[in-house]
Amino acid sequence: MVEYPEELPDNIYERVIDLSVQGNLFLDSGDALSAVNVWCEALALLPSPKDNWEACLWLNASLGEAYRVEGQLEEAKACLLDALNCPDGHVNPFVLLRLGQTLVDLGDENAGVDYLLRAYMLEGEEIFEEDAQYLQLLRNRKLVD
Structure with missing residues (x-):
């Protein structure tokens, strides 16, 4: 069994945080599609398996929110189900x-x-x-x- 570190490496964590903030700014300004793009970029930075990371939870939850705003409910559902399967997603x-x-x-x-x-x-x-x-x-x- 492969063991994973408990925390993301600093360089990845900082980039994920930066992209998350950018996504929030885009969503707050009404540009949900740009938010989706930067959150997907942040999600791609997470080491596999992605759902081991806390960041996967909030990135997928954010993606679900953005897709809901855009009326893309199937995409929202998929992201929210992914978030549900992340650490503490079920609560x-x-x-x-x-x-x-x-x-x-x-x-x-x-x-x-x-x-x-x-x-x-x-x-x-x-x-x-x-x-x-x-x-x-x-x-x-x-x-x-």
Whole structure:
């Protein structure tokens, strides 16, 4: 079995952080496609297996968010599922929320509700602040008050 270092080498880590910040700036300015490009570049820098790295979690979560903004829900789903499989991805409220929303929006309401409920159980109503219709979906199913 191959053992991997616990932390990324400094040169890779610094470049990944720089690209992540650039992606955030692009997304905040409304340029989701440029954000996708720099986050994909950052993801490509991670040593294999990529899903061993914490950076893989937030890069894939960010990619999922950008693809959602662009309405590319299948791509968003794929990235969010990748994030879910990264270290602590299965307990990351943001990943669970966005995956649930994406699945609901794709028409897989039952699977989506499962992830939305997980996000709710970790963070409560606050996580739905900007997306009240998904909280209402949980209420309609009598899963939350």
